[in-house]
Amino acid sequence: MENFTFQNPVKLIFGKDQLGALPNEISKYGNKILLLYGGGSIKKNGVYDRIMESLAGDNLETIELSGVEPNPKLSTIKRAVDVCKSENIDFILAVGGGSVIDAAKAVAIGAQNDADVWDLITKKERPSGALPFGTVVTLASAGSEMNASSVITNWETKEKKGWSSPFTYSKFSILDPTFTYSVPPEQTTFGIVDIMAHVLENYFHHSLNTPVQDGLCETILKDLLETGPRLLENPDSYALRETVMLNAVLARNGMLNMGSKGDWATHDLEHAVSAIHDIPHAGGISILFPNWMKHVLDEQNEARFKQLAVNVFSVSPEGKSNHDVALEGIEALRNFWNLLGAPQNLSEYNLTEEEIEAIADKSVEAKPAYGKFKKLTRHDSFQILKASL
Numbered sequence: 001m002e003n004f005t006f007q008n009p010v011k012l013i014f015g016k017d018q019l020g021a022l023p024n025e026i027s028k029y030g031n032k033i034l035l036l037y038g039g040g041s042i043k044k045n046g047v048y049d050r051i052m053e054s055l056a057g058d059n060l061e062t063i064e065l066s067g068v069e070p071n072p073k074l075s076t077i078k079r080a081v082d083v084c085k086s087e088n089i090d091f092i093l094a095v096g097g098g099s100v101i102d103a104a105k106a107v108a109i110g111a112q113n114d115a116d117v118w119d120l121i122t123k124k125e126r127p128s129g130a131l132p133f134g135t136v137v138t139l140a141s142a143g144s145e146m147n148a149s150s151v152i153t154n155w156e157t158k159e160k161k162g163w164s165s166p167f168t169y170s171k172f173s174i175l176d177p178t179f180t181y182s183v184p185p186e187q188t189t190f191g192i193v194d195i196m197a198h199v200l201e202n203y204f205h206h207s208l209n210t211p212v213q214d215g216l217c218e219t220i221l222k223d224l225l226e227t228g229p230r231l232l233e234n235p236d237s238y239a240l241r242e243t244v245m246l247n248a249v250l251a252r253n254g255m256l257n258m259g260s261k262g263d264w265a266t267h268d269l270e271h272a273v274s275a276i277h278d279i280p281h282a283g284g285i286s287i288l289f290p291n292w293m294k295h296v297l298d299e300q301n302e303a304r305f306k307q308l309a310v311n312v313f314s315v316s317p318e319g320k321s322n323h324d325v326a327l328e329g330i331e332a333l334r335n336f337w338n339l340l341g342a343p344q345n346l347s348e349y350n351l352t353e354e355e356i357e358a359i360a361d362k363s364v365e366a367k368p369a370y371g372k373f374k375k376l377t378r379h380d381s382f383q384i385l386k387a388s389l
Contacts, residue, residue, distance in 0.1 A: 001259035007343040023389025045182035054330020084111035092133035098142020102150040105168040130167035141191035145173035160275035176242035190282035198251040207260035265371025272362040286342035356385040
């Protein structure tokens with residue numbers, strides 16, 4: 001295990017009927033609120049009305065900004081930053097899934113600093129602070145509600161950047177599993193894929209003596225194997241929604257990588273894909289991850305793949321080589337995501353071999369080799385992308 005420092009200041013308010021905490025939590029920071037949300041699903045499922053009812057009174061003034069994209073765009077961030085500055089916003093309330101929360105983090109630093117927000121995201125400038133913000137989560141997926149990370153797309157330059165700052169932890173996050181009842185099947189599937197992928201990114205590391213971390217990862221993965229299909233059949237099950245929502249938080253709040261450094265190459269590669277071809281993040285992850293696994297599997301790391309296959313997917317090792325057991329585990333993951341209805345090929349999003357040349361270039365634009373479990377070059381990127389077509 002490697003040395004580590006862990007700090008997570010987010011106040012998590014979890015469970016049914018927790019919106020009553022909202023006015024008191026917000027009033028600690030001011031009374032003029034920017035309500036940030038996406039395409040309007042919160043108005044269809046009643047969450048918007050419940051939030052507005054909760055915010056009524058207590059001298060709280062609300063200004064709304066909707067339209068945050070599934071891959072939040074820099075243009076939307078800048079529009080929200082302008083609103084915050086012109087309206088003297090005290091607090092940002094992000095209502096939605098990971099994309100809205102990621103957007104709120106960028107808006108928060110952009111609103112509190114004079115530098116261009118893209119320069120802050122790309123580390124050309126250093127933020128001196130951020131507007132306080134909180135979240136009300138309506139989609140169990142990214143886990144952005146309890147970490148400082150964010151991903152923003154600059155559509156003009158075809159860049160999709162993952163970034164973080166010590167200032168971009170939310171002050172509180174309210175997670176009511178009933179708010180996810182109306183999430184459609186495809187988005188429920190994507191949420192499960194995304195959570196599993198976050199766990200797997202943490203799982204693939206070379207640190208020694210990590211039985212606790214590995215066990216936490218394996219427990220979450222096994223739970224999702226059991227819970228995922230049942231949830232798709234019973235979308236109004238509070239117990240299942242509750243479990244998946246907590247798994248999303250645990251996958252990305254920093255606990256799984258205490259003392260180890262996960263890989264994250266698949267996420268980097270998917271960011272290159274959706275920077276050029278605007279596809280759902282979890283859809284891209286579902287396609288790429290098993291092909292990354294096959295591509296990097298070798299004699300030096302097959303023990304880790306075997307451990308995953310045996311401990312999570314119950315692959316029998318009897319009479320088989322470590323390599324064969326590892327391949328069975330990879331195939332089991334692919335089959336499970338297929339069972340949930342997740343995409344398997346980039347061609348399902350109309351990507352062509354011509355496009356993957358540009359995506360391979362994009363994957364190494366920041367640095368010539370990426371990933372921690374096994375370094376990938378442009379050639380590796382192209383091979384994984386080609387196998388994913």
